[in-house]
Amino acid sequence: MDWGVFCKDTITGEASEHCLSSIFQFGKDADPTYLDWLLKAWGWTLLVAVLSLFIALVLGTIMGTLRTIPANVKGGKWLAGFATAWVEVFRNIPVLVQVFVWYHVVPNIFPIMKGLPAYWLVCFALGFYSSARMAEQVRAGIQSLSSGQRMAALALGLSTYQSYRYVILPTAFRIIIPPLTSECMNLIKNTSVAFAVSVPELTLFAMQAQEETSRGVEIYLAVTLLYAFSAFGVNRVMTLIEKRVAIPGARSNLLAIH
Amino acid sequence: MLNLDLSIYNWELFSSYILKGLLFSVQLTVVATIGGIFFGTILALMRLSGKPVLVYVATIYVNTMRSIPLVMVILWFYLLIPILIGTPIGADLSATITFIAFEAAFFCEIVRAGIKSVGTGQTYAAEALGMNYSQTMSLIVLPQAFRNMIPIFMTQTIVLFQDTSLVYAIGAYDLLKGFDIVGKNFGRPIEAYLLAAVTYFLICFSLSKFALWVQSKVAIIK
Numbered sequence: 001m002d003w004g005v006f007c008k009d010t011i012t013g014e015a016s017e018h019c020l021s022s023i024f025q026f027g028k029d030a031d032p033t034y035l036d037w038l039l040k041a042w043g044w045t046l047l048v049a050v051l052s053l054f055i056a057l058v059l060g061t062i063m064g065t066l067r068t069i070p071a072n073v074k075g076g077k078w079l080a081g082f083a084t085a086w087v088e089v090f091r092n093i094p095v096l097v098q099v100f101v102w103y104h105v106v107p108n109i110f111p112i113m114k115g116l117p118a119y120w121l122v123c124f125a126l127g128f129y130s131s132a133r134m135a136e137q138v139r140a141g142i143q144s145l146s147s148g149q150r151m152a153a154l155a156l157g158l159s160t161y162q163s164y165r166y167v168i169l170p171t172a173f174r175i176i177i178p179p180l181t182s183e184c185m186n187l188i189k190n191t192s193v194a195f196a197v198s199v200p201e202l203t204l205f206a207m208q209a210q211e212e213t214s215r216g217v218e219i220y221l222a223v224t225l226l227y228a229f230s231a232f233g234v235n236r237v238m239t240l241i242e243k244r245v246a247i248p249g250a251r252s253n254l255l256a257i258h
Numbered sequence: 259m260l261n262l263d264l265s266i267y268n269w270e271l272f273s274s275y276i277l278k279g280l281l282f283s284v285q286l287t288v289v290a291t292i293g294g295i296f297f298g299t300i301l302a303l304m305r306l307s308g309k310p311v312l313v314y315v316a317t318i319y320v321n322t323m324r325s326i327p328l329v330m331v332i333l334w335f336y337l338l339i340p341i342l343i344g345t346p347i348g349a350d351l352s353a354t355i356t357f358i359a360f361e362a363a364f365f366c367e368i369v370r371a372g373i374k375s376v377g378t379g380q381t382y383a384a385e386a387l388g389m390n391y392s393q394t395m396s397l398i399v400l401p402q403a404f405r406n407m408i409p410i411f412m413t414q415t416i417v418l419f420q421d422t423s424l425v426y427a428i429g430a431y432d433l434l435k436g437f438d439i440v441g442k443n444f445g446r447p448i449e450a451y452l453l454a455a456v457t458y459f460l461i462c463f464s465l466s467k468f469a470l471w472v473q474s475k476v477a478i479i480k
Binding site for chain 2: 088089092093094095096097098100101104105108185188189190191192193195196203206207210216217220223224227228231232
């Protein structure tokens, strides 16, 4: 193995004096090395992951909640049906196909999106795709709560919205942190499909740098480790959140006693 | 708004562009499912064997596969197999090997959970009857475990069918690639990608409904 490949200049292919040129020379247009390119690609991967995670969490929460709306609420049936259709559509189409649809088709339906850079469209694709999975987890979390929680909330005079906002969702979210964690880690892994529409993230870097340098093993190893490292980071953050938001002594009581 | 023109889609185009890809996607899914279940079961038995070396090796393999993006796994195999065996192999064969190896890790976890779902009383009863480890596993535990696992197997197979679209990364000719080429050759990518989405949706949606139906049929009443 030859790790010197990361210190090579991406244009000339010669070993560069500085392995990290651009990072310390912001603004100056230093010829970047493969290490610079790798770190920049990592940045793109993380950016896409964070943006699509945000979209997925918002949409997933809304759709998951709507699926559990009681039928006696006005319009509840329609909302629940809409959310079910949402989940079925976005989880039964491969994520790569969804990326292509967002990239090639959606801007033609909504001309306002024509100016959007490719990475935003990928974020929408990944966000919508993951939202279907997260909705299922939110729904499962809500349904795992004892029905007494909902009844108690209504008995206190809370509206349907209030019962979700103050009673059901806070507990449901605490329960689903573990599956949400693995979904977030999946999201990091799924950002790799962004290569297909030329977002300069880790996978595209791996493909292009491998081709240019023929040092595939070193390049792929570095990229793979960065993916694993990112996913591990998400895992740590989520564990931290889980500990921080835990209700002292209430963990086991949250689950339904059917 | 969209100006869809589907007039180019006739049987001839379907059979010469799409069908080839669809067949490869289906073939890849079937082969990877069978191979994945086979090697996944071996991995699961290794993880449950209690022998430290076997547990260690299987656990590392499974965790590694599960923490790398599938696209990277596909690229890794496409890079490494020719280095290891000395001759280049085509994208199709490389994809098949990759998916068997990748799915084995996922099926391993499913089989492991399935084996654990069979009550320990069953194992004790088998041992009390004088059965050895392989008899207990093959005659008592695995048949029940597999029955419990059928619905999850089917769900995983649907996920797998969706994942086969990722062979796009090494240029293998699958269902998505078929539509991709039609879209490029005839200059109408919008219709091509929309039809690809609809096709995948119809296949995966009906399979998932079928899985639900099977689930209601095979569940062991406890």
